[in-house]
Amino acid sequence: MFASYGQSPQTQNAVMALLFLADFEKAFPKILIQDYKIRMKLPKSYVIVMLISCCHLISSIPTFTSWPNVVGSYKGKSATLMWILSEPLTIDWYSVNIQYDKSSESISVCSWYDYKPNIVACKEEYRTRVTANIKVGSKIISLNLNNLQPDDVIYNYKCVVRYEAFSPSVINNMAWIMLYDSPELNIRVTPSGDLIQGSNVTVTCIVDSRPEPSSIIWTNITDPDLPYLGYSHKNNTHCIFTLSDINILDSGTYQCQADNGVRGSPVNINKIITVYGPARWYMIDPEDYNNGVSIGDITNFKVWVIARPLPRQDQWYWKFSPSNSSNVMTTNPGHVHLTVSDDMAVLSITNVTISHYGNYYIWTNNQYGGWNEDELMFILKPQGPPSKPVNFHVIDVTAVSIRVQWIRGFNGGFQQTFTIRYTDVVSGVVKEKSGIEDRVVGSGQMITDDITDGIEPETEYQLQIFADNSQGQVVGNVVSTVTPGL
Numbered sequence: 001m002f003a004s005y006g007q008s009p010q011t012q013n014a015v016m017a018l019l020f021l022a023d024f025e026k027a028f029p030k031i032l033i034q035d036y037k038i039r040m041k042l043p044k045s046y047v048i049v050m051l052i053s054c055c056h057l058i059s060s061i062p063t064f065t066s067w068p069n070v071v072g073s074y075k076g077k078s079a080t081l082m083w084i085l086s087e088p089l090t091i092d093w094y095s096v097n098i099q100y101d102k103s104s105e106s107i108s109v110c111s112w113y114d115y116k117p118n119i120v121a122c123k124e125e126y127r128t129r130v131t132a133n134i135k136v137g138s139k140i141i142s143l144n145l146n147n148l149q150p151d152d153v154i155y156n157y158k159c160v161v162r163y164e165a166f167s168p169s170v171i172n173n174m175a176w177i178m179l180y181d182s183p184e185l186n187i188r189v190t191p192s193g194d195l196i197q198g199s200n201v202t203v204t205c206i207v208d209s210r211p212e213p214s215s216i217i218w219t220n221i222t223d224p225d226l227p228y229l230g231y232s233h234k235n236n237t238h239c240i241f242t243l244s245d246i247n248i249l250d251s252g253t254y255q256c257q258a259d260n261g262v263r264g265s266p267v268n269i270n271k272i273i274t275v276y277g278p279a280r281w282y283m284i285d286p287e288d289y290n291n292g293v294s295i296g297d298i299t300n301f302k303v304w305v306i307a308r309p310l311p312r313q314d315q316w317y318w319k320f321s322p323s324n325s326s327n328v329m330t331t332n333p334g335h336v337h338l339t340v341s342d343d344m345a346v347l348s349i350t351n352v353t354i355s356h357y358g359n360y361y362i363w364t365n366n367q368y369g370g371w372n373e374d375e376l377m378f379i380l381k382p383q384g385p386p387s388k389p390v391n392f393h394v395i396d397v398t399a400v401s402i403r404v405q406w407i408r409g410f411n412g413g414f415q416q417t418f419t420i421r422y423t424d425v426v427s428g429v430v431k432e433k434s435g436i437e438d439r440v441v442g443s444g445q446m447i448t449d450d451i452t453d454g455i456e457p458e459t460e461y462q463l464q465i466f467a468d469n470s471q472g473q474v475v476g477n478v479v480s481t482v483t484p485g486l
Contacts, residue, residue, distance in 0.1 A: 063170060075179060080145075102155060195274065219255050222251075252273060281304065284304070298348070318360060320358060386410060386469050389418065389474075389476045397484065401451065401455055408445050411438060416438045418465060422462070424460075425462055463480070
């Protein structure tokens with residue numbers, strides 16, 4: 001009969017013993033009810049009534065109702081976890097504990113006990129950002145976490161209820177937090193350490209994202225014109241690209257971008273990749289590569305190098321093969337200087353003499369190698385005919401004059417002059433204006449001149465320009481124009 005009464009086995013045994021030993025002739029027995037930790041002096045009849053009325057009738061063990069307790073929130077914001085009991089919490093129950101498991105250990109967050117029914121105690125490290133709602137008479141138990149951090153979402157939270165001090169626990173652990181945030185990115189380069197030219201490198205962008213990113217893309221922001229970087233997805237958490245047979249030109253800043261649609265997205269992360277390899281020249285000054293130079297002039301041969309690391313000053317070399325000999329000179333012909341600044345070397349020749357004409361070779365190396373000493377050759381030779389004038393055109397026409405303009409070319413190392421030949425298209429009469437000096441207008445290379453001799457109104461002319469020096473003549477372009485009437 002009494003198996004369904006009482007809070008604990010001790011309480012039930014006390015009730016049964018009192019009923020069995022009840023003696024109504026003794027007026028005031030002294031009884032001890034341990035579960036409530038009180039002493040009473042009452043008539044037996046009142047004791048029996050009191051015990052029966054004080055012992056809560058529990059028709060069934062309380063349970064949790066089904067509740068899909070998955071809460072999504074954002075980093076720095078709050079989330080509320082909720083558990084629902086099958087019946088309201090009463091003061092007769094023993095304890096409620098909200099906790100999570102970490103490394104097989106249960107870590108308590110907040111607790112409630114029957115002997116302090118109006119107090120919910122939370123651990124000190126949670127007090128500033130945790131609020132627990134555990135109230136007598138309510139079926140709902142909740143936990144609110146403020147200022148969410150990634151560590152808050154890595155464990156399952158559970159609510160543990162004991163309805164008696166020594167009874168089995170009633171546990172519900174269907175509660176966890178889904179933290180929505182813009183992606184967090186990390187980059188891993190394989191192999192690690194220095195990347196040497198000729199090897200293969202795999203660069204992985206690792207994405208921690210809730211929800212999963214809709215896209216992860218790699219780009220080279222140092223040189224966007226480089227070929228598109230291939231990429232692949234693995235469960236939307238990795239983005240990988242591989243560079244095969246890398247060289248020093250693959251060095252640069254690479255960017256991974258992930259987008260999951262959450263505020264603050266997309267997110268970028270950059271990785272500087274440095275490839276170490278031998279020196280190689282990649283550009284020379286075309287004007288100095290194969291030009292004629294006058295005796296007494298100054299000329300420079302320039303070469304730009306790319307290398308990791310850059311060659312030191314003492315790792316640059318040059319040699320000279322005179323044009324009148326097949327031998328390579330090992331001594332400086334004089335007035336030849338090699339200077340190095342970062343990634344550029346300049347071979348300067350001052351006060352050019354006949355003995356300086358010939359072929360010059362420049363090369364360098366670092367600890368990984370360089371180019372062959374006969375690979376890069378500059379030619380220094382005497383001057384020849386002038387370069388062709390360009391952009392010859394008419395800028396003004398009157399009935400008796402034609403004004404023309406052009407861009408002068410290199411004079412070949414000698415004094416040059418210009419000749420303008422103009423032909424009457426109808427009559428075929430040809431005239432020339434020669435001996436036009438190599439003069440410059442302003443600070444540019446443009447020359448302007450007027451043609452007036454023999455110019456007739458209402459006549460169509462065809463004009464052509466020539467450049468001359470002591471080494472020869474070159475022909476420029478042809479233009480046509482018509483003079484107006486008077």
